[in-house]
Structure formats: structure tokens, C-alpha cells
Amino acid sequence: MDQALFEFCLRMGDNTLVLGHRVSEWCGHAPVLEEDIALANTALDLIGQTQLWLGLAGEVEGAGRDADALAFRRDAWDFRSVLLVEQPNGDFGQTILRQYLFDQYQALMLAELVASSDARVSAIAQKAAKEVAYHLDRSRDTVVGLGDGTDESHTRMQAALDRLYPFVGELFGEDDLDREVAARGIAPLPASLRAAYDAALAATMDEATLALPDSRWSQSGGRDGTRHSEHLGHLLTEMQWLQRAYPDARW
Amino acid sequence: MYAQMVKSTGQGVKPREDMSPEERHFQDRVDANEKIEPKDWMPDGYRKTLIRQIAQHAHSEVVGQLPEGNWITRAPTLERKAILLAKVQDEAGHGLYLYCAAETLGISRDELTEKLLDGSMKYSSIFNYPTLTWADIGAVGWLVDGAAIMNQVPLQRTSYGPYSRAMIRICKEESFHQRQGFDIMMKMAQGTEAQRRMAQDALNRFWYPSLMMFGPSDKDSVHSAQSMAWKIKINTNDELRQKFVDQTVPQAHYLGLTVPDDDLRFNDETGHWDFSEPDWSEFYEVLKGNGPCNEERMAARRKAWDDGAWVREGLMAHAGKRSHRTAAE
Numbered sequence: 001m002d003q004a005l006f007e008f009c010l011r012m013g014d015n016t017l018v019l020g021h022r023v024s025e026w027c028g029h030a031p032v033l034e035e036d037i038a039l040a041n042t043a044l045d046l047i048g049q050t051q052l053w054l055g056l057a058g059e060v061e062g063a064g065r066d067a068d069a070l071a072f073r074r075d076a077w078d079f080r081s082v083l084l085v086e087q088p089n090g091d092f093g094q095t096i097l098r099q100y101l102f103d104q105y106q107a108l109m110l111a112e113l114v115a116s117s118d119a120r121v122s123a124i125a126q127k128a129a130k131e132v133a134y135h136l137d138r139s140r141d142t143v144v145g146l147g148d149g150t151d152e153s154h155t156r157m158q159a160a161l162d163r164l165y166p167f168v169g170e171l172f173g174e175d176d177l178d179r180e181v182a183a184r185g186i187a188p189l190p191a192s193l194r195a196a197y198d199a200a201l202a203a204t205m206d207e208a209t210l211a212l213p214d215s216r217w218s219q220s221g222g223r224d225g226t227r228h229s230e231h232l233g234h235l236l237t238e239m240q241w242l243q244r245a246y247p248d249a250r251w
Numbered sequence: 252m253y254a255q256m257v258k259s260t261g262q263g264v265k266p267r268e269d270m271s272p273e274e275r276h277f278q279d280r281v282d283a284n285e286k287i288e289p290k291d292w293m294p295d296g297y298r299k300t301l302i303r304q305i306a307q308h309a310h311s312e313v314v315g316q317l318p319e320g321n322w323i324t325r326a327p328t329l330e331r332k333a334i335l336l337a338k339v340q341d342e343a344g345h346g347l348y349l350y351c352a353a354e355t356l357g358i359s360r361d362e363l364t365e366k367l368l369d370g371s372m373k374y375s376s377i378f379n380y381p382t383l384t385w386a387d388i389g390a391v392g393w394l395v396d397g398a399a400i401m402n403q404v405p406l407q408r409t410s411y412g413p414y415s416r417a418m419i420r421i422c423k424e425e426s427f428h429q430r431q432g433f434d435i436m437m438k439m440a441q442g443t444e445a446q447r448r449m450a451q452d453a454l455n456r457f458w459y460p461s462l463m464m465f466g467p468s469d470k471d472s473v474h475s476a477q478s479m480a481w482k483i484k485i486n487t488n489d490e491l492r493q494k495f496v497d498q499t500v501p502q503a504h505y506l507g508l509t510v511p512d513d514d515l516r517f518n519d520e521t522g523h524w525d526f527s528e529p530d531w532s533e534f535y536e537v538l539k540g541n542g543p544c545n546e547e548r549m550a551a552r553r554k555a556w557d558d559g560a561w562v563r564e565g566l567m568a569h570a571g572k573r574s575h576r577t578a579a580e
């Protein structure tokens with residue numbers, strides 16, 4: 001089995017799965033109807049991308065597990081999602097800032113993956129890139145609008161940035177797996193995206209009148225599964241409950 | 252049906268000889284199946300009744316996100332999760348079209364929202380019932396969207412142009428929802444013993460509340476008579492309920508489920524199913540706010556509105572600053 005490609009697909013698919021789940025928690029509770037629609041749409045795209053990434057992971061693994069088996073029957077330590085996407089929704093500001101921090105990274109990653117040496121990876125990236133470009137437009141505009149809105153919205157957005165920034169560094173982590181997929185031309189080294197990310201982030205935060213924290217200290221342990229947040233276990237408990245409680249049922 | 256017991260003028264249909272020339276001209280246009288558009292003259296009662304009816308429908312779409320949203324994070328497969336997300340997204344979109352249609356009558360979405368939140372406007376009784384198992388998501392699509400379609404298909408021909416056009420868009424999506432709901436029920440009814448039990452339990456709990464969606468018999472209602480003369484109501488509640496039962500009973504049988512009504516019988520003379528009326532005292536209690544989930548539904552909507560205030564204000568303030576800056580350049 002191609003372990004490196006399998007794990008790479010899990011990293012992509014678990015991020016979209018966990019973030020899609022988080023965003024879907026907003027359903028019916030958003031600040032305005034347009035946001036209910038937009039958040040549901042974002043969640044829907046992310047779940048759709050999950051089906052593709054985890055579907056490919058299952059195909060690469062060749063052990064008979066499909067996307068659902070991977071999503072609903074793995075325990076937390078086998079997940080490869082970054083800590084950022086596991087973070088709770090908090091208020092709407094925290095949700096939309098988390099979305100922006102992720103979208104900005106994902107857009108850069110997908111733009112490179114379009115040229116992947118693996119045709120299946122490239123095909124998924126092409127489809128996902130269009131959706132993510134739209135998510136990024138929205139999340140960026142909303143972060144700017146709320147950062148540069150009222151005193152209250154500014155204060156809340158700054159608090160969200162201070163709270164979430166320590167999870168940004170993990171997106172650009174590097175291990176043997178990253179080096180292998182990069183050497184084979186499947187995916188870029190995440191670190192190679194950092195300069196473009198930092199530039200985009202600085203421009204957005206400037207427009208949003210928000211200050212990036214000085215410290216670049218970063219939490220990690222999600223994308224290699226060594227130390228997830230406590231939140232992930234609860235999220236999976238909810239998400240996987242039916243499949244776990246009725247293992248022989250088909251839905 | 253998402254609009255229940257909408258009060259009209261309370262006067263009954265105005266006789267032609269009592270009508271002003273404008274009213275007569277208006278009624279002639281309605282009778283000739285012409286569409287009334289926002290800038291056209293219309294009787295005050297027509298405008299008010301329509302606002303109540305369209306707003307109640309819009310509120311129902313919005314509150315209706317909650318019982319289904321309750322299962323999005325627990326949907327059993329990625330595909331089911333995606334289908335349910337798309338459905339709930341559609342319902343929010345329906346709310347948006349309908350608020351836009353109501354706004355053409357001279358009332359803002361914010362005003363209508365305030366009226367929902369202070370309890371002076373209602374939403375359909377059905378959304379005050381809980382969704383307790385995954386089969387309930389099937390039952391809601393099959394029965395609740397099914398009942399909504401019964402009412403909304405004829406309303407595509409309603410006299411008010413913006414309302415009619417909203418209904419045409421909505422109906423296309425509702426029939427998808429119903430099919431998807433039936434598909435869930437089918438999987439459940441043909442599934443394991445536990446799944447079959449969930450399916451039957453869902454039908455048991457949703458059958459009578461679905462029949463209540465059409466509202467009590469209104470064949471003698473003065474409100475309904477006026478609404479029908481204005482073509483903002485096309486059929487009586489009993490006609491629609493009967494149609495719904497006639498369509499749904501064979502589907503339940505196909506699924507191998509039992510409709511929870513001992514008196515359900517096919518009547519050879521009428522060619523229709525005879526059925527028991529729901530408990531109308533329960534219906535009135537639910538409308539008064541005493542249903543199983545009224546508290547939770549309203550609390551959720553109020554919390555969303557209150558917690559979202561800073562977001563709406565922040566975005567407005569930013570838009571203001573932006574246009575100010577553009578003007579200064």
C-alpha cells in the first residue's frame with residue numbers, strides 16, 4: 001500500500017470533514033438568513049470534498065474501506081486533521097476567522113495540487129479549488145467587515161485572532177511524510193506556502209484593522225495524530241454515533 | 252401547509268354591489284386570472300392578509316431548519332449528511348424568497364422577524380414536534396414536505412405575482428425533498444429490526460401532526476371564503492387533507508408501515524380513504540405555545556437573533572465606512 005499517499009489523503013479529507021462538521025453546527029442559528037445559507041453551503045462543499053479525499057484514501061489503501069468507513073469508524077488518534085479545524089465554533093467571529101485562516105491555506109495548497117503528479121489528486125484539487133476560492137472571498141470579506149466594523153465587532157475579532165493564531169503554524173508543519181509526497185511531486189511542502197500565506201494574512205489583517213500576535217509559537221499534534229485536542233473526541237462521539245450504535249445497519 | 256388559520260378581513264366576501272369602482276376592477280382582474288403586481292392598486296385587506304400568510308410561511312421555513320438541523324451532525328453517512336445540508340439550505344432559501352415577496356407589500360424582513368420573536372406572528376405547528384431518531388428525518392421529508400407540496404402546488408396560481416413566482420421556485424425543490432425523505436424511509440423500512448422500529452415510530456408520531464398542518468376544517472370560515480375569492484387560497488383545508496391522505500396511505504403500505512389510525516378505510520363509494528381527524532385540542536394548544544418544542548424553537552431563534560446583533564451591526568458599520576471612504580475619494 002502507498003502509505004504516504006494514503007496518509008496525505010487523510011490529512012486533506014479529515015480537515016474538510018472536521019471543519020465541515022463544525023460549520024454545519026451553525027445550521028439554523030446564524031446571525032442572518034444569508035449566513036445560514038452561506039454556512040450550510042460551505043459545510044456542504046466541505047463534506048463533498050471529504051467524500052472525494054477519503055474515497056481516494058480508501059482506494060489507495062485497498063482494504064475495502066470506503067469514505068464512510070474512514071469517516072465513521074476510526075477513533076480520534078487515527079484522524080489527521082489539524083488542531084485549527086477541531087476548535088469549537090465560539091461566537092460567529094471565531095467561526096468566520098477560523099474559516100478564513102483555513103481557506104487562505106487551503107486555496108494556496110489546492111492551487112499547487114492542481115499540478116500534482118497524481119492525476120486523481122489533481123482532479124480533486126481542480127474541483128475543490130473553485131469552491132474554496134468562493135469560500136475565501138466570503139470569509140475574507142467578512143473578517144474585514146467585522147474587524148473594521150463597530151468597536152464591539154473589532155474587539156471580538158481581535159479576541160478570535162488571538163485565540164486562533166497559535167493554531168496557524170501547524171498548517172505548515174513538515175515531517176517525513178510531507179517530504180516523501182513532495183519528492184514524488186504529489187503535493188508541495190507545506191512550508192513552501194508559508195511566505196504567500198503570511199503576505200495574504202498581513203494584508204487581510206491590515207484591512208481588517210486587526211493586529212497579528214507577535215509570537216509565532218504554534219500548537220501541533222493534529223496532522224500527525226500524536227496529540228489531538230480534547231474537542232475532537234466529542235465531535236466524533238456525535239458524528240459517529242449512529243454507525244457505532246447500529247454497526248450492521250445500512251442507511 | 253405552512254400557513255394555518257390565516258385571518259382575513261373577518262367580514263366574509265364583500266358583495267359586488269358594496270364594492271368601490273377600484274375594488275370591482277381589482278376583483279375583475281383576479282377573476283380573469285391576471286397577476287396582481289406590487290405597484291397595482293389592491294384592497295387593504297388583501298395586502299394585510301397576504302402579509303400574514305406569506306410571513307407565516309417564511310417563518311415556517313426558517314424555524315423548520317431547527318428540527319432537521321438537529322440531525323445534521325449525527326447523519327449516518329457522508330451522503331446523507333450532504334443531502335440533509337442541501338435540504339436545510341434550500342429551506343433557508345425558501346424563507347428568503349418569501350420574505351422578499353412579503354417585502355414587496357411594504358413591510359421589512361426585520362419587522363417580520365421582530366413579530367415572529369415577540370410571538371405576534373406564528374409559524375407552522377408541525378415544527379414544534381421533536382425529531383428523535385434518524386427515521387424522523389425521513390418522515391419529515393416524506394410527510395411534512397409532502398403536506399407542504401399539497402398546499403403549495405395550487406398556490407403557484409395565486410393572484411399575487413411575487414408570491415406565485417416564489418411558489419414556483421419553491422415547489423421544484425420541495426418535491427426533491429419529499430423524494431429524499433421517502434428514500435430514507437425506504438432504507439429504514441427495509442433495514443434491520445431496529446431501523447424498522449424507528450420508521451414505524453416516526454410515522455406514529457408524525458402522522459397526526461402532519462394532518463394538522465392543513466388546519467381545521469374551514470368550509471364555513473369567513474376568512475377562507477374571502478381568501479379564496481382573492482385567490483390567495485385555492486382549496487379548502489379538508490380538500491387538501493383528503494388529497495394528502497389519499498396519496499400517503501398507499502405509500503405507507505408500500506413501505507410496510509402501519510398508519511396509526513384504526514378507522515382508516517378505503518371508501519369504494521367516494522373513491523377516497525376515510526380517516527380519523529387529529530386531536531384538534533392538541534393543535535390549538537400547540538398554536539398557543541404549548542407544543543412539545545415551542546419553547547426550544549423560539550429560544551433558539553431569539554438566541555440566534557440576539558447573538559447575531561453585533562455581527563449585523565458590525566457589517567452595517569463597515570459598509571457605511573466604506574461608502575463614506577469611496578465618496579471622499
Ligand SMILES: [Fe+2]
Binds near residue numbers: 312341342421
Ligand atoms: Fe421549504
Ligand SMILES: [Fe+2]
Binds near residue numbers: 396
Ligand atoms: Fe422542503
